[in-house]
Amino acid sequence: MAAMAVRETALQRAQRTCAEAIDGSADVTVDAEAASAAAAALPPPAQVAAACQFVRLPIRFDDLEAEVNAMAIFHLLDFGSGFDAMLLAKTGKDARETVQFGLLGMLMHGAALGSPHWLREFSAYQAFQFFNIDASEDEAVPGLPGVVLTRQGPLGAYTNKLREVLNETGQILGDSAHRSLGALILANLDAQAAAGGQPSAAALVEELADTFPAFDDHGLYRGHQVYFYRKAQLLAAQLHLRFRGEDARFRFTDMDQLTVDSGNVLPAVFGRQGVLKLSDGLAAAVDAGTDLQGDERERALRAAAVVAGTRICEAAAAVAPAEGPTVEPWQLSMFLLQREEQAARQRQGEGQGGAADAAATAGDAPQRHVAKGTVAY
Numbered sequence: 001m002a003a004m005a006v007r008e009t010a011l012q013r014a015q016r017t018c019a020e021a022i023d024g025s026a027d028v029t030v031d032a033e034a035a036s037a038a039a040a041a042l043p044p045p046a047q048v049a050a051a052c053q054f055v056r057l058p059i060r061f062d063d064l065e066a067e068v069n070a071m072a073i074f075h076l077l078d079f080g081s082g083f084d085a086m087l088l089a090k091t092g093k094d095a096r097e098t099v100q101f102g103l104l105g106m107l108m109h110g111a112a113l114g115s116p117h118w119l120r121e122f123s124a125y126q127a128f129q130f131f132n133i134d135a136s137e138d139e140a141v142p143g144l145p146g147v148v149l150t151r152q153g154p155l156g157a158y159t160n161k162l163r164e165v166l167n168e169t170g171q172i173l174g175d176s177a178h179r180s181l182g183a184l185i186l187a188n189l190d191a192q193a194a195a196g197g198q199p200s201a202a203a204l205v206e207e208l209a210d211t212f213p214a215f216d217d218h219g220l221y222r223g224h225q226v227y228f229y230r231k232a233q234l235l236a237a238q239l240h241l242r243f244r245g246e247d248a249r250f251r252f253t254d255m256d257q258l259t260v261d262s263g264n265v266l267p268a269v270f271g272r273q274g275v276l277k278l279s280d281g282l283a284a285a286v287d288a289g290t291d292l293q294g295d296e297r298e299r300a301l302r303a304a305a306v307v308a309g310t311r312i313c314e315a316a317a318a319v320a321p322a323e324g325p326t327v328e329p330w331q332l333s334m335f336l337l338q339r340e341e342q343a344a345r346q347r348q349g350e351g352q353g354g355a356a357d358a359a360a361t362a363g364d365a366p367q368r369h370v371a372k373g374t375v376a377y
Contacts, residue, residue: 009202010209010229011257015310017218017226018259018303025222027282027300030308034274039315042332045325051335054241055100059107064247068239069114069182074103075235076165076181076214081264082291082372083158090155091132102131102162114180119170127159135159157372165214165375172212184211185239189249201236201252208232217262217376221299228262228302230376237330260309260333262302263377264368269336270308271367276301286369293373301369309333 008016022028042048055074061067080087080095088094093101111130112118128134135156169181178184188207192199208215209229218227237258243250260266270276278286282297292298309329317326327335371377 009200009254009257010206010227011202011233011254011259014227014229014233014259014306015257017224018228018262018306019310020224021221021226021300021303022307025300025304027279027297028304029277030304030311031275031277032311035308035311036315038270038273038275039312040319042312042316042327042335045316045320045327045331048327048331048335049325051338052237052241052331053334054238056242057100057104057107059104064243065180065182065186066114067182067242068185069180070103070107071238071242072181072185072235073113073166074099075231075238076169076212077103077162078231078234079165079375079377080158080161081368081377082293082370082374083155086155087133087158090134095158098131098133099162105130105132114182116170116173116179119166120174122163122166122170124159124163127163131159131162133159161373161375169212169214176211186249193249198253199249199251200254201233201240201258202254204236204239204252205229205232208235214375219296219299221296221303226299226303228259228306228376230262233258233330234261237334255330256328258328258330259306260329261337261377262306264301264371265337265340266309266333267301267305268368269340270305275308275312276304286367289370291370291372293371298369298371298374 022030057070059070061070077099078096080098084094087098091098106113109130133155135153135158136151173179173181173184176184178187184207185204188204189199192203197203209217209232215229215232217229217231218225220226236252237255239250240252240255244252267276271278278301282301285292285295285297286301292301306329309332313327313329313332320326
């Protein structure tokens with residue numbers, strides 16, 4: 001009797017397709033020697049792991065479902081990095097900080113985040129009200145001195161995306177058997193437990209990606225689909241960190257399969273370290289701030305970052321004590337991102353503060369690629 005084929009998990013799919021994408025790529029390569037050097041420069045694994053902290057909102061939640069739901073909504077909306085420069089110049093907050101601010105406002109005002117109807121009916125005015133983004137601009141009317149026409153500015157594309165993602169999620173939840181995003185997540189974990197398996201981040205990532213387009217993060221490169229599942233993976237990691245000590249359902253046994261963050265920060269970090277080698281054309285596009293939305297090289301950059309993170313962890317493990325702890329890709333990711341945030345705060349602290357200084361600080365950071373239309377990062 002032939003053995004049954006083992007089904008590929010979502011996390012294995014992400015690892016495989018990212019590796020296949022950059023194999024022979026003319027756009028970006030991973031330098032093995034530089035990856036080994038980056039691994040050697042890491043602090044001990046315990047210090048890397050110490051950087052892995054969950055983001056706790058200063059809110060008292062009524063129950064587990066409400067807190068899980070709020071965490072899920074945050075990660076659902078964790079995109080818009082392509083608008084960081086504009087947001088920093090106008091509000092002093094980047095896209096991630098903007099979503100944190102908006103979510104906190106919703107919770108403090110008692111918004112019905114657990115209601116599919118509320119999400120489905122979330123309006124442009126509510127986007128302005130909670131996220132504090134005035135996306136309108138005044139334009140002088142030619143030939144009519146003193147007369148201006150108010151129109152939607154470039155930030156309107158970002159606020160529209162926030163609204164559309166919430167509306168779409170509410171519609172999907174309304175058509176499902178789940179009363180909230182948090183309820184869906186808990187139902188997934190309960191189903192895993194009922195099936196007798198170990199708690200799996202991959203299984204949760206798979207359901208989120210299969211159910212919600214905003215979590216289904218993939219794209220074409222050289223004619224093949226490349227899977228990232230960035231936001232779903234980050235949510236799984238945060239749930240694990242937040243609840244593993246008090247609820248066995250969140251003690252995922254496959255955390256080592258999570259990839260590094262495939263947004264636009266780590267490609268810049270790995271590029272600075274020499275781990276990623278970009279083609280002249282791609283390097284010029286990144287340096288010029290060219291919007292890579294719709295450009296398949298954007299997927300190559302993200303895939304290369306995933307592979308680079310794995311290679312660095314493998315290089316670190318190769319020289320680690322046989323019985324000692326090792327650095328996992330998701331831990332490496334959090335460590336590097338925390339270090340970048342600390343460096344950004346230090347640069348900003350050397351300035352005068354305010355929105356203009358925050359925008360200038362963004363310009364001092366390692367050059368990050370831009371993709372304004374994506375809801376992946």
